[in-house]
Amino acid sequence: MNSKFFILILLCMVSLSFSSCNKDKDQKVSNSERLIGEWIYRTTQEKTNGEWKDMPTQVGAEGAQTFYKDGKALITMTFKGEYMEQKFEWNLKDNNDYIINGTVRGQILFESNDCFYLYSDETLDPETGGNIKGEFCDIYDRKK
Numbered sequence: 184m185n186s187k188f189f190i191l192i193l194l195c196m197v198s199l200s201f202s203s204c205n206k207d208k209d210q211k212v213s214n215s216e217r218l219i220g221e222w223i224y225r226t227t228q229e230k231t232n233g234e235w236k237d238m239p240t241q242v243g244a245e246g247a248q249t250f251y252k253d254g255k256a257l258i259t260m261t262f263k264g265e266y267m268e269q270k271f272e273w274n275l276k277d278n279n280d281y282i283i284n285g286t287v288r289g290q291i292l293f294e295s296n297d298c299f300y301l302y303s304d305e306t307l308d309p310e311t312g313g314n315i316k317g318e319f320c321d322i323y324d325r326k327k
Contacts, residue, residue, distance in 0.1 A: 215275045217293060221249045222323040224260075227306050230318035238306075238319075248323065262312060297325040 224246035228235040246260040250273060259268045274282040279290045281301060289303030299322075306319040 213277075214279065214291065214293060217296060218250045218273075218275055218291065218299070219252055221247060221326040222299070223247050223326050225322040225324050228320045228322070229306075230320070235320060239310075247326070262307075297327075299323050 226240065227238045229238050230236075243264065244260070244262050246258070248259075249257045254272050254274060255270065256273045257268060257270050259266070261267075271283050272285075275291055276282065279292055280287050281289050281291045281303075288305075289301055291299050291301050293299045301321040301323065303319050303321070305314050305316055306321065307313075308315045
């Protein structure tokens with residue numbers, strides 16, 4: 184009986200040693216960490232009558248955002264032939280609230296490690312260059 188008990192304990196210990204975890208594999212990357220890097224603007228969609236539709240974009244308009252580990256960021260944009268850039272501070276909360284300079288500006292949801300959606304109630308009007316209110320989704324792809 185004692186030898187059977189000893190063998191059972193030994194088998195349990197051996198099986199546990201094989202099922203131990205690799206810390207690197209178990210560490211989950213936060214969305215804030217996923218956001219760090221350079222992202223290229225793809226398009227803006229507007230929700231109209233319950234459907235997301237691409238908004239018209241200005242010919243030659245380009246944009247990018249670069250997020251740094253220290254909470255700083257840079258947005259660059261070419262619009263109507265004019266280059267603009269702006270530095271800002273960012274934060275991404277666990278509930279995906281995207282904060283710029285202390286103000287919640289929308290929510291970021293990742294489609295994959297290489298694409299995110301920024302949902303907000305304001306975006307740039309491609310016709311006037313001013314901001315408009317509504318329900319919008321800016322789509323960004325990681326720069327390769």
